[in-house]
Amino acid sequence: MDKVMYDVAIIGSGFGGAASAIMLAKLGHTVALIEKGKHPRFALGESTTPIMSKTIRHLGQKYDIPEFVNLASYDTIMNAHMPITCGPKELFHYFWHEPGLSSAKLSNGAVPEIIVQTPEVDTQLYRAESDKYLVDVAISYGADYFEETTVEDIEFNDDGAVIKCSRPDGSASEIKTRFIIDGTGHRSLISQRYDLIVPQEELDTPLKSRSIFTHFKDIGDFESSLECDEAFIGRTPVPRIRGTQHHCFDGGWIWFIPFDNGVTSVGLNLDIDTYPINDKTGEEEFWEIIGRYPIVEKMLKGRETLMPFIKTKRIQFRTKQAVGDRWAMLPGSAVGGDGWFSTGLGFTLLCAHRIVDMLHTKMLKDDDFSRQYLENYETALFKEWKYVCRMVDGIYKSMRHFEVFKYYCFFCFMGAESFVHRGGIKRPHDLNYLLLNVGDDNFVAKFEEFYTMVKDLHERDEVTQEQLDYLRDFVRFEMKDYNYRDYGNPIYGGVHRRLDKSSRFFAELA
Numbered sequence: 001m002d003k004v005m006y007d008v009a010i011i012g013s014g015f016g017g018a019a020s021a022i023m024l025a026k027l028g029h030t031v032a033l034i035e036k037g038k039h040p041r042f043a044l045g046e047s048t049t050p051i052m053s054k055t056i057r058h059l060g061q062k063y064d065i066p067e068f069v070n071l072a073s074y075d076t077i078m079n080a081h082m083p084i085t086c087g088p089k090e091l092f093h094y095f096w097h098e099p100g101l102s103s104a105k106l107s108n109g110a111v112p113e114i115i116v117q118t119p120e121v122d123t124q125l126y127r128a129e130s131d132k133y134l135v136d137v138a139i140s141y142g143a144d145y146f147e148e149t150t151v152e153d154i155e156f157n158d159d160g161a162v163i164k165c166s167r168p169d170g171s172a173s174e175i176k177t178r179f180i181i182d183g184t185g186h187r188s189l190i191s192q193r194y195d196l197i198v199p200q201e202e203l204d205t206p207l208k209s210r211s212i213f214t215h216f217k218d219i220g221d222f223e224s225s226l227e228c229d230e231a232f233i234g235r236t237p238v239p240r241i242r243g244t245q246h247h248c249f250d251g252g253w254i255w256f257i258p259f260d261n262g263v264t265s266v267g268l269n270l271d272i273d274t275y276p277i278n279d280k281t282g283e284e285e286f287w288e289i290i291g292r293y294p295i296v297e298k299m300l301k302g303r304e305t306l307m308p309f310i311k312t313k314r315i316q317f318r319t320k321q322a323v324g325d326r327w328a329m330l331p332g333s334a335v336g337g338d339g340w341f342s343t344g345l346g347f348t349l350l351c352a353h354r355i356v357d358m359l360h361t362k363m364l365k366d367d368d369f370s371r372q373y374l375e376n377y378e379t380a381l382f383k384e385w386k387y388v389c390r391m392v393d394g395i396y397k398s399m400r401h402f403e404v405f406k407y408y409c410f411f412c413f414m415g416a417e418s419f420v421h422r423g424g425i426k427r428p429h430d431l432n433y434l435l436l437n438v439g440d441d442n443f444v445a446k447f448e449e450f451y452t453m454v455k456d457l458h459e460r461d462e463v464t465q466e467q468l469d470y471l472r473d474f475v476r477f478e479m480k481d482y483n484y485r486d487y488g489n490p491i492y493g494g495v496h497r498r499l500d501k502s503s504r505f506f507a508e509l510a
Contacts, residue, residue, distance in 0.1 A: 010182030016348040018134035025141035040130035052346035086126035091243025104228035188333035207393040211269030220299040282311030323374040387438035397458035410487035
């Protein structure tokens with residue numbers, strides 16, 4: 001086909017942009033993939049989840065893309081000898097710290113640890129290599145890749161759009177396309193062109209968080225960095241290093257994402273109400289906060305950092321719209337959330353699937369690119385962002401009291417597992433099936449009830465046993481239709497192992 005006019009131009013070759021290019025090219029459409037920088041490069045969003053793994057496997061099977069199927073788990077990546085550094089993830093590991101805590105038990109004798117094993121071995125992706133790999137796959141399927149190409153302007157007309165570009169050597173070029181997917185991230189080209197960013201003071205979410213992060217080399221082992229006994233070490237079904245570690249404290253949390261090459265992604269996320277934005281350097285503030293928590297400090301102190309500390313301001317944002325005539329934004333360009341529960345890659349793939357499917361089955365076929373065909377996509381994206389942000393805001397609120405956190409943290413798992421259980425991954429355009437099950441009105445109503453309780457308890461210096469018993473029973477019994485692992489049952493001691501194939505989850509799977 002003559003490529004003077006591309007079917008789709010994708011601006012931004014990160015995970016979502018490259019994955020969209022692969023799907024569209026595989027379906028026979030002409031694709032231009034435009035990248036301002038070059039690969040390999042650093043990117044956040046390094047930890048996959050069961051939703052992401054199951055989604056990319058489904059898309060690989062649906063569109064006959066074996067590279068997607070191979071990316072669906074750590075084991076398949078290893079077996080296929082893919083050129084990607086990664087690490088195994090089969091645990092969500094949460095450990096709650098008091099200032100000065102150096103042992104595996106709190107001052108009241110409680111073990112402040114929650115462990116949830118994933119259904120299969122998911123993956124920690126070293127994004128510098130995984131994103132480059134996806135770009136190479138897109139090229140192999142026929143996408144044209146334009147690297148070190150800066151978009152200077154976009155002009156829409158009755159026939160499509162003209163993307164005016166420049167390169168480092170000063171040369172200029174034009175790329176013509178019928179449709180544009182904006183995958184450029186929080187400095188979205190489309191949002192800047194149309195002044196679409198919602199001002200921070202008008203942002204409709206209670207979540208306010210910021211981040212400081214870097215990559216470390218050869219950090220210390222968690223279990224060797226605290227005072228513990230064999231009973232503590234044996235609590236977990238697999239070594240804690242085979243998971244994403246979340247070190248939680250009042251007002252924030254620290255992620256540890258280990259890769260097989262000895263590199264560990266480490267980030268500090270902070271509630272802005274507790275830790276206001278300030279003029280300290282990222283490195284200075286990072287070590288100041290880490291110094292309050294001896295276990296984490298022992299893991300990191302004196303270890304080599306591989307890049308400068310990056311410090312952000314508030315990471316939540318939203319655009320006024322996410323679609324228009326002849327264009328759509330991937331979620332990273334339309335909204336910003338928080339790293340808790342690692343929703344980013346799964347959210348991106350779900351949204352990419354929605355756009356690609358509508359383009360392929362309707363818009364490209366009918367040569368009609370009006371925004372009406374993607375209004376459901378926009379509604380879904382903004383609703384998912386709204387409720388995921390509210391869930392995460394509750395996480396920050398719950399962290400004041402470990403006994404509250406240990407019940408509230410299961411809501412994300414119940415939302416994810418019920419979304420998968422109901423077949424949401426295979427229903428891209430149905431607004432009743434949304435990320436973390438927020439398309440289910442009953443689930444949302446129960447979440448809001450629990451979230452309200454957590455916000456109230458956040459304001460209290462002490463929480464009574466009666467209040468904690470109510471939270472436990474709410475999770476176990478009020479949420480029983482969504483609680484496939486009996487979360488909250490004290491017999492598990494906060495450790496929830498991989499579900500057996502005979503469980504209710506698999507017996508009732510849609």
